[in-house]
Amino acid sequence: MVALVLAAASPAAAQGLAAVPNTMAPIYMNSAIGLIGIDAARRANEAQARRAARPGAETARPAGPAAAVVPGGFGIGTDPAVSEQVRDQFFARFRSAGQTAQAVAALYTVRPVRQAFLDAAAPYGLTDTDMRDVTTAHFVTAWMIVNGAPPPTRAQVQGVRAQVAARMEISRPPAGARERQMAAEQMMYDVTAMLYAREAASRTGTPEAGRQLSAQTAESYVRRGFDLRKVALTDRGFVPR
Template identity: 30%
Template structure:
């Protein structure tokens, strides 16, 4: 990651800036199974971070790194986080996102037209590939989403590829142990990933714009919005998380 940028995708779609005015809330998942799996995975991620923090203070035999690696091996054996994309699912997610923007006072028609003219999901994939993430993988979409919100909440301007991949390992292990996720079909995995990607783009563009304009007031609003979003939806205080070589842990 550049030392001058947060984990952002401003180059992906500046046209989505009008959607950023809804930064205090996310475009939500439509399917019950998808939403339920997401809620359970966020809870699992929170529990994993608390456990990692405890291990960091009193390491068990083999240490935290060994535990995370073992968890990652179990996850790889028990869960597939990639999915086969369907154009119909993408069209539905884009339509619902445009409707969401319209319902919150944004330019829904403009967003819809922009998304039809450009493949934002592909451009997002190109952007995050430098950090070892890729399009077509739910774990990578969630990793990018968590990283972005943590960086915004804490005003951290750069992280390393290795740090991103440590969070990726955390997310994969959590998904592999979560029955609600493993029961999802390809369409539901795709919906989950693409909703996370669109939220990522809207939030990152807003924060990048605030930084470019040196708008300290807007930066604080976006930092508080990211913090509030995770506290309300996931019961996680992003400002109380530390990023370590083994991913996120609760600050002691």
């Protein structure tokens, strides 16, 4: 994963493409945001669900790019058994947290992870059916949080997407459909969790929580050989600062 930006940036950049995102823990849970952030996100999702349930309300999923055939080796399946396993693994991290675990479960019951992911990704031309799209979303979301940046432009996201696609021609995602779906949905949980935490820090007026989230996200990537603080996001994707 780390190598997608600049092969010449460091020797560590030659690591496998999937190494960073699909092993990243939901670090936001141990930050100062805690239950306040998750509960705020849950309430927002419940309000959205109530609006969608009103007569005449639009209930369709967010509009994404036109359906396209995903080349073999990049497609993400929709096996319910795999999704249930990933969900169980995600929630297992919080079972000792009591109320927090309940709030997390409620959050993703109101809006399942793939729907929540598409809400954020579709406006940028990304789907939940292609590993290159999901990996791009993970990188861009983490970069945005680490650098305290505003939401990116579509051109910037597509620039990173081109880098990811080029790198994945060399460092392929898992070959098995089951493993690929698991890796992708793990990343979707990470992306949505990071966005929920960022939103909560802003909404609750807790800048220290936001700083802690930024530092923890940066460190998670550094441990895997890539420093998000040392690159800028442009229409060409990531470039050295």
